[in-house]
Amino acid sequence: MKPPALRSARDRLAGAVRTIESARTAGESSYLTDAIYRDAQFFRFACADMNERYPRRRVDLVVAYDASALPLASSLAYIVGGGLGVLQPSGRAPILDLQSIPTGCRFILVADVLHRGTQLASAATLLRQSKGELIEIVSLLEITSAHGSKLLAPLPTYSICSLP
Numbered sequence: 001m002k003p004p005a006l007r008s009a010r011d012r013l014a015g016a017v018r019t020i021e022s023a024r025t026a027g028e029s030s031y032l033t034d035a036i037y038r039d040a041q042f043f044r045f046a047c048a049d050m051n052e053r054y055p056r057r058r059v060d061l062v063v064a065y066d067a068s069a070l071p072l073a074s075s076l077a078y079i080v081g082g083g084l085g086v087l088q089p090s091g092r093a094p095i096l097d098l099q100s101i102p103t104g105c106r107f108i109l110v111a112d113v114l115h116r117g118t119q120l121a122s123a124a125t126l127l128r129q130s131k132g133e134l135i136e137i138v139s140l141l142e143i144t145s146a147h148g149s150k151l152l153a154p155l156p157t158y159s160i161c162s163l164p
Helices: 004-015 034-038 040-053 066-079 118-128 148-152
Strands: 018-021 029-032 061-065 083-087 107-114 131-145 157-163
Touching: 034 040, 040 066, 040 157, 061 066, 061 118, 066 083, 066 107, 066 131, 083 118, 107 118, 107 148, 118 131, 118 148, 131 148, 148 157
Parallel strands: 061 083, 061 107, 107 131, 131 157
Antiparallel strands: 018 029
C-alpha cells in the first residue's frame, strides 16, 4: 500500500483531468490530461512514479501510442536508458518501422489514457508481430469502470492514476 502522501498526489493528478463529451461518439466522454503535462509538479510526480517502478529493468525501446503519449514516453525512455518510437493509431501509418526492431528487443507501450483498451489491444497485436517482447503497457490515466485492463490481459498494465 502506498503512503498517504502518494495517494493524495494521485488524487490531485486525477483531479487535474478534464472530462468533455466526445466529438466522435455521442454520450461518451473524452479525457484530457494536458493539465498534468503543463503543471510541473504533476508532471514531476508522474516521472518520479515511473522512476520508482522501472529502476533496474532492461528496456530497449519505449513506444508511445500516438503523439499524446510522447511526453510521458520520452521521460520513461530517459529513465530506463532506452530508445523511443511512436506508433500512430490504426487510421494513420505507423511512424515506427516494426521491421527495424531487433530480435529480443524488450519494449514498453505507453498510452496517455487507458479507457476501453481496444486500440491498445490492436497496437499490442501489431507490436507482437515484431521480433521483440512487449513487457508492459503503461498509461498516465486509467478509467477503471471501462475495464480496459481486463481486455488487455494477460499483458500487464500499469497506470499512474485512475478515475472510476
